[in-house]
Amino acid sequence: MAKVVLDMAMSLDGFAAGPGGEDSGLNDWFFAPAGRSREVIEESIASTGAIVMGRRTYGAGDDAEGFSETPYDAAHFVLTSTPPTRPPTGEVAFTFVTDGIASALEQARAAAGTRNVAVGGGPTTAQGFVEAGLLDEVQIHLIPVLLGQGIRLFGQAGERLALAPTGVVEAPDATHLRYRVLRNGAAQHGH
Amino acid sequence: MAKVVLDMAMSLDGFAAGPGGEDSGLNDWFFAPAGRSREVIEESIASTGAIVMGRRTYGAGDDAEGFSETPYDAAHFVLTSTPPTRPPTGEVAFTFVTDGIASALEQARAAAGTRNVAVGGGPTTAQGFVEAGLLDEVQIHLIPVLLGQGIRLFGQAGERLALAPTGVVEAPDATHLRYRVLRNGAAQHGH
Numbered sequence: 001m002a003k004v005v006l007d008m009a010m011s012l013d014g015f016a017a018g019p020g021g022e023d024s025g026l027n028d029w030f031f032a033p034a035g036r037s038r039e040v041i042e043e044s045i046a047s048t049g050a051i052v053m054g055r056r057t058y059g060a061g062d063d064a065e066g067f068s069e070t071p072y073d074a075a076h077f078v079l080t081s082t083p084p085t086r087p088p089t090g091e092v093a094f095t096f097v098t099d100g101i102a103s104a105l106e107q108a109r110a111a112a113g114t115r116n117v118a119v120g121g122g123p124t125t126a127q128g129f130v131e132a133g134l135l136d137e138v139q140i141h142l143i144p145v146l147l148g149q150g151i152r153l154f155g156q157a158g159e160r161l162a163l164a165p166t167g168v169v170e171a172p173d174a175t176h177l178r179y180r181v182l183r184n185g186a187a188q189h190g191h
Numbered sequence: 192m193a194k195v196v197l198d199m200a201m202s203l204d205g206f207a208a209g210p211g212g213e214d215s216g217l218n219d220w221f222f223a224p225a226g227r228s229r230e231v232i233e234e235s236i237a238s239t240g241a242i243v244m245g246r247r248t249y250g251a252g253d254d255a256e257g258f259s260e261t262p263y264d265a266a267h268f269v270l271t272s273t274p275p276t277r278p279p280t281g282e283v284a285f286t287f288v289t290d291g292i293a294s295a296l297e298q299a300r301a302a303a304g305t306r307n308v309a310v311g312g313g314p315t316t317a318q319g320f321v322e323a324g325l326l327d328e329v330q331i332h333l334i335p336v337l338l339g340q341g342i343r344l345f346g347q348a349g350e351r352l353a354l355a356p357t358g359v360v361e362a363p364d365a366t367h368l369r370y371r372v373l374r375n376g377a378a379q380h381g382h
Contacts, residue, residue: 148349160337170356175368
């Protein structure tokens, strides 16, 4: 069955973005992968059938047009309460979901078929999935940088997850860590 | 020449201790190592000639007696402004250093000879060394747990470090990450 995989970059000190939400170079590895980071990207592209992301990753503001290119052959679901007023301009298939994470995941699962649903695109999205107890796996691209301050990937939500390491891929630009989720928010809270 | 190696456990979300400074199980791997964690400990014991640590790790309070056993054949230097009123009771060689990090490091280097100086024992000590720009390497034992809140290992001090990954050892209880320090606080600030 398809798995739901949190797939995000994080600084060694736990941040997914700088203090103002800026990328801070954390995703540079993806656009110019070094060493075995290429393999990690290829594996992710092959295994991912749908992607759930936040509005900021799509592009902020009413007139955001989304990104026009992606190596992924996947349906993209954008969680937002305020969809942009004009349609995406590129060839990427975006669906705007305004009725919450569970709905986004249901649509993403249907689109992904036997492939995985990747959850990416920002700490708000990540923490929402952690809090809802919906993750099967966590893949962290641990960037060898310390930001000192910023927006934490897991925030307080993190304490709801118990993880078991399942593999590491080393590269000069990132250490790619995989974990299986043993227990998550929903289970811990008895839902 | 001997290297100065920060050697500490950290939760996946960047904490070196719980909110009240409690260990939160982050050092369990050391006392009951699984899989290749044994190798990491053996390598650390063989390469370490002196250890610099904080007062909390030694034991809080006037009447703390220190820990009485350690697998390390190393001199222990405890950074503190208030040494305990009674001497350590065990066989571990402790020296209390009241005149700061540079002095502790100088004494530790002399004791270590050609072996390394390990910096351990708490985020205050770690951040002091980062801020003073004194680290050559960083070894993080990344524990597969998310605390959600606590005392961050690097704090704001982290932004002064630039790192290059040099190796990873995988184990079920910790992912052991090694980094070389490319640039640190002192260099960045022109001292």
